[in-house]
Amino acid sequence: MSWLDSTVHRALVEAVLVGALGGVVGVFVIARRLPFFTMALTHATFPGIVVAALLGVNLYLGGGLFGLLVVAAVLAFGRGRGQDFTTATGIALSGGFALGVVLVSSQDGFTKDLAAYTVGDVLAVGTGDLVATTAVAAGVLLVLALVGKELLLAAFDPVGAAALGLPLVLLDFALLAVVEVTVVATVPALGTILAVALIVGPAATARLLTDRLAPLFPLAAGIGIACALAGVWVSTQWNVATGASIALFVGLVFGAVFLGTAVRDRARRAVAVRA
Amino acid sequence: MSERAPTLVLDRASVAYGDVPVLEELNGVVHEGEAVALIGPNGAGKSTFIKALLGLVPVVRGRIEVLGRPPAQARRDVAYVPQADTLDPDFPVSVEQVVMMGRYRRIGWLRRPSAGDRAEVADALERVGLAGRARDRFGTLSGGQRQRVLLARAIAAKPRMLLLDEPFNGVDAVSQHALLEAIGSLKAQGASVVVSTHDLAIAHLACDEVCLLNRHQFGFGPTGDVLTPERLRATYGGHALELRGDRVIVTQT
Numbered sequence: 001m002s003w004l005d006s007t008v009h010r011a012l013v014e015a016v017l018v019g020a021l022g023g024v025v026g027v028f029v030i031a032r033r034l035p036f037f038t039m040a041l042t043h044a045t046f047p048g049i050v051v052a053a054l055l056g057v058n059l060y061l062g063g064g065l066f067g068l069l070v071v072a073a074v075l076a077f078g079r080g081r082g083q084d085f086t087t088a089t090g091i092a093l094s095g096g097f098a099l100g101v102v103l104v105s106s107q108d109g110f111t112k113d114l115a116a117y118t119v120g121d122v123l124a125v126g127t128g129d130l131v132a133t134t135a136v137a138a139g140v141l142l143v144l145a146l147v148g149k150e151l152l153l154a155a156f157d158p159v160g161a162a163a164l165g166l167p168l169v170l171l172d173f174a175l176l177a178v179v180e181v182t183v184v185a186t187v188p189a190l191g192t193i194l195a196v197a198l199i200v201g202p203a204a205t206a207r208l209l210t211d212r213l214a215p216l217f218p219l220a221a222g223i224g225i226a227c228a229l230a231g232v233w234v235s236t237q238w239n240v241a242t243g244a245s246i247a248l249f250v251g252l253v254f255g256a257v258f259l260g261t262a263v264r265d266r267a268r269r270a271v272a273v274r275a
Numbered sequence: 276m277s278e279r280a281p282t283l284v285l286d287r288a289s290v291a292y293g294d295v296p297v298l299e300e301l302n303g304v305v306h307e308g309e310a311v312a313l314i315g316p317n318g319a320g321k322s323t324f325i326k327a328l329l330g331l332v333p334v335v336r337g338r339i340e341v342l343g344r345p346p347a348q349a350r351r352d353v354a355y356v357p358q359a360d361t362l363d364p365d366f367p368v369s370v371e372q373v374v375m376m377g378r379y380r381r382i383g384w385l386r387r388p389s390a391g392d393r394a395e396v397a398d399a400l401e402r403v404g405l406a407g408r409a410r411d412r413f414g415t416l417s418g419g420q421r422q423r424v425l426l427a428r429a430i431a432a433k434p435r436m437l438l439l440d441e442p443f444n445g446v447d448a449v450s451q452h453a454l455l456e457a458i459g460s461l462k463a464q465g466a467s468v469v470v471s472t473h474d475l476a477i478a479h480l481a482c483d484e485v486c487l488l489n490r491h492q493f494g495f496g497p498t499g500d501v502l503t504p505e506r507l508r509a510t511y512g513g514h515a516l517e518l519r520g521d522r523v524i525v526t527q528t
């Protein structure tokens with residue numbers, strides 16, 4: 001009898017992992033202004049899932065591999081347009097999703113499998129999912145630790161980075177691939193539609209709290225973990241959807257911090273005016 | 276002057292984005308410790324010229340040599356200063372982190388900045404008069420101060436050639452003075468400087484040579500010889516010019 005045999009224990013571990021992973025990767029997503037890309041990936045990986053279901057292989061492996069294709073397509077179409085992937089991303093989003101729908105409509109009877117994929121269920125994650133999430137988290141953190149400073153420069157000043165001779169396309173691919181594997185790793189817990197919440201929300205909240213880069217990472221990871229754990233707790237207490245509970249907490253925390261910092265700034269300004 | 280080594284050689288060079296030639300028939304030589312001003316109207320190709328020196332836009336005909344090498348192979352010793360307002364002011368990065376980016380090339384992949392790198396960063400910030408702002412967020416500084424931070428980033432890279440794209444736009448007198456001082460001290464150390472500007476007074480003040488550009492080269496040589504009303508009028512396509520003392524003003528129409 002291992003500690004991980006309990007559904008709730010596995011859910012808690014998964015929550016901590018995806019919370020931390022989403023928070024840390026989210027800092028780069030926010031800095032590079034990639035929330036739309038992240039959102040699009042969740043939809044564009046859809047055909048990969050459908051094909052995987054047709055072939056009877058692991059759904060997330062299918063989604064992950066297809067997502068890498070999408071990343072390559074976005075890079076190819078978005079190249080030479082500075083740091084704006086928006087147009088290419090929009091095409092990948094609608095094109096990928098449409099392809100998935102066509103594939104699904106040509107088949108009968110996997111709506112059930114796919115429901116879990118779209119909304120996720122952290123209480124259903126198995127040990128295999130945990131191993132996969134751990135591997136992704138370790139890989140992502142390694143990449144960010146190794147080329148974090150180059151990714152930072154490429155995000156802040158792409159022409160300056162190119163002027164230094166840094167391989168921009170490779171760096172862009174590394175960052176988009178990091179976001180992609182993070183999305184795929186977060187999907188079992190939150191589902192495709194809500195995964196973006198845990199990648200964008202905690203980092204955006206942390207950004208409201210600090211202007212400095214170094215504290216952004218632990219802060220975003222902490223907020224991500226706290227929201228994920230709170231979501232799991234609420235859903236086991238009241239038997240409501242876990243992914244949605246986590247996403248709701250992310251939204252609530254962002255809203256509260258937004259209001260809090262707005263009130264604080266207003267008070268500061270008032271003091272400054274009086275002084 | 277002439278025993279100084281040439282750092283930039285342009286030999287009938289044409290530069291193009293894809294099939295579209297932007298600059299044609301560039302000729303000229305710049306030596307160690309010299310500064311050249313790139314002057315021309317909007318769309319003349321000044322930014323393209325600078326990107327060609329960085330090897331970011333290809334030379335399709337003729338030859339450009341930077342520090343005796345093809346441009347892309349000289350990047351290690353070339354520093355580029357973009358216009359500050361092209362950078363995202365919301366980016367969560369501090370002034371000293373921006374300046375540290377100038378050291379990345381020397382630090383190399385997979386490694387972290389050393390105490391020596393941090394000392395270079397502090398020294399570069401000192402030289403642009405912003406030592407006290409090191410820990411502030413980049414976006415909280417004024418436009419002119421941000422431009423000085425970007426120059427500090429270039430200084431920290433210890434370049435033998437410095438490329439600046441319109442560094443004086445929207446910059447106040449204090450920042451302009453700080454920028455000119457820092458550029459002057461780099462020149463004194465033997466670096467060559469290429470600076471694009473719309474301000475002819477600055478070309479007179481800071482540059483030994485001028486390159487007049489408008490898709491073609493309308494002149495390249497000592498500032499006093501090249502910055503004549505006739506040549507300027509040719510470069511600017513006949514727009515009116517006023518001469519006031521040692522200042523030449525192009526009145527935009």
Ligand SMILES: Nc1ncnc2c1ncn2[C@@H]1O[C@H](COP(=O)(O)OP(=O)(O)OP(=O)(O)O)[C@@H](O)[C@H]1O
Nearest residue numbers: 292295297315316317318319320321322323324441
């Ligand atoms: N990436 C590009 N692809 C194709 N053409 C380009 C590109 N960038 C610039 N051009 C063209 O090259 C010409 C020169 O542009 P450039 O930006 O070098 O001018 P500039 O002298 O720097 O102008 P400004 O004073 O407005 O900064 C312009 O006609 C422009 O349309």
Ligand SMILES: [Mg+2]
Nearest residue numbers: 321322323440
């Ligand atoms: Mg320009």
